[in-house]
Amino acid sequence: MCVKVACVGGGPAGLYLSILLKLRDPSHDITVYERDPEGSTYGWGVTYWRGLLDRLREHDPVSARAVEEHSVRWRDGVAHVGGLTTRHQGDEGFGIGRHRLLEILAARARSLGVRLEFDHGITGENPPDADLVVAADGVGSALRTRHAAHFGTEITTGRNRYVWLGTSKVFDAFTFAFTETDHGWIWAYGYGFGPGGSTCVVECGPETWTGLGLDRADEGEALVLLEKLFSDVLDGHPLTARSGGRAGATWPAFRTLTNRTWSRGNLVLLGDAAHTTHYSIGAGTTLALEDAMCLAGALGDHARLPDALAHYERERRAALLSVQSAARHSAQWYENLPRYIRLAPERMFALLGQRHSPLLPYVPPGLYYRLDRAAGRLETLRRFKRWLGPRLARTAQARRAAGARRMTD
Template identity: 65%
Template sequence: MKIVCAGGGPGGLYFSILMKLQDPAHEITVHERNPAGSTYGWGVTYWEELLDRLRAHDEPSAHALHAASLPWKNGRARIREQVTEHHGDQGYGIGRHRLLALLAARARDLGVDVRHGSAIDPAAPPAADLLVASDGVGSTLRRHHAHHFGPRLTEGRNVYVWLGTPKVFTSFSFAFVDTPHGWIWCYAYGYGPEGSTCVIECAPATWRGLGLDTAKEDVQLRTLEGLFAGLLDGAPLLGQDATHPAPDWRPFRTLTTRRWHHDNLVLLGDAAHTTHYSIGAGTTLALEDAMALADALGEGGPRDAAFAAYERRRRRELLSVQSAARHSAHWYENLPRYIDLPPEQMFALLGQRHSPLLPYVPPQLYYRVDRAAERLEALRRLKRWLGPRLARGLQARDTERR
């Protein structure tokens, strides 16, 4: 086949790798509109389960990814001036620049033509048997065919900004700061020896009250450094990256689409769906989309049947992730409900923020039941049974309202 990928992010690059491994005769071109080495953000996160799936599909790229990543297991939260820690699952951070460079190098080694500074005209794309829109939430190809794909964007209540710091965090760290204008908080994780990602979030009223909506770049960064001094230990905060230095506050946009394919065009990753950044799943989901699409095409049936199988599989697999993302965003939007609990309870419920039950149960009662469920198998089974059913019911209700 002749395959063209619009977008040289993790999903598009990994899909090109998998298709070359299936058949070296495939003619594959990846078009990335940005120059080489230019990308938004600092580091991304993923978990051990993703590594297992990557190893099963392409051991060399999985090995390179693992070797370039910074591991952690513990979570650490600073609430006002109190600090609490919890042990968790194995997680990793990797610089986005490094991840893209590794995947691009692997793709080129296999014979993929990776072109940077090359944009596709959505009205006149290159001739191809298969055209993959892996060009993010702002996908020009999806927008050009919006009447077929039926995209729907909804904005969250809070605003956030993606920053970096040279301080290297060896645990996934949170800091919650009380200000005269409301709470502001930070998620921080290391991605390599050069530094860490810091995502800062607050309600719009807090953002405006602190003057972050109008202050110049240097004033914003100094204000945030002062607020999170206990977390940063004197390290500075840095703008998005060298090419986008100014802080860019925005509400998170959740994208859903009615369909994922049209003729020879198929959506992948953020071009098809987004999930709130607080669950750290964006890169993982793009890579899993790439695996699922390559698997479906590898079955050897008609292209449209492969597209349909890919979409069915990924929609099914995304149900629990999208539910977790909605509840995670809702937890942070309702932070005052939890913030005055004892720090160890508050941090434990932060870890349970994906639960569809939590918004409907008094926080302290939920905490006590959850602790009991860890000891009693019957309660664990009830929680596992009830949670997904409530999530499906709430999703069905939301669908009917639309």
């Protein structure tokens, strides 16, 4: 259907969509535009789970084999809470370097005849001439911003501050480290992505961020402080920042982005340009690749572009509902960390694994832990949890609304 396609953004979503469209119809004229030089991507590693690898194999076994070959895997999760440690076995997870993933996808796209234009920025004022323009240019999408009123873009900012770092320490499990300071708790998520290192995301509440002086520290000072705070899990390895040494490392609050609609004429949003989910569930890259799978399928199955884009948006919105809910509750779990952190480490870690639950915020943590343990053995209690959770959430929402009305009366 689409003869000429322009993908704006050379991340996983744009590259993988170009691959899938070429596999469906080699006659498509496809160009991927990336504003940065080739090989200059930010970050260290990304995570994904077995289900994504299975879907990659279904859509393109060649790139799936390369991705799996260059990934590391783990089954264990480890939590360090103060001086105590607990380890649980979980689902099989994978990590791959972001540079490596993009190299694999770019090489595969080129082999199929996709043109890759690096150092080629596209703005809302100079959109490419194509039958279909795909905005895969991330949360700050210039193409989406140009028509923000049409797309109905909304951004909700979280409470906590975070920074994305790397380390030469190779974690053998998905690692959580919680450290108490005089200004509150600060914690890190660490996971390996290859033989040379790991990703290490550090997060804390705003009071801890300012109390430790991280709001004023330059990049070098912040790294020295964090290396000291997490010395037990880093084993002497340094932390590195994505800015490459520039002063003033930022600690943003996470922005959850949604859009009322995902298309405008022949322009469609993909990946983070359309939606974001909190990094604590590790789903960003997976969702971007699944967007590409769905859009490629819709374009192949529908003769008219409006029908294809409507189908794509409808399918992906439905698929995202549960993920966005899980991400929202996960972010809130960390924002309310003091509620859980004083539990015994094995109990706190168990509730960390349950942080996606809509019921957990409304039940005392100790009771929830016992209920969950029992529910693991009794299907009746599982059904009770599924029934009770939404009702408690609706009751709390109604109380908040009633309180707001009383304040305005």
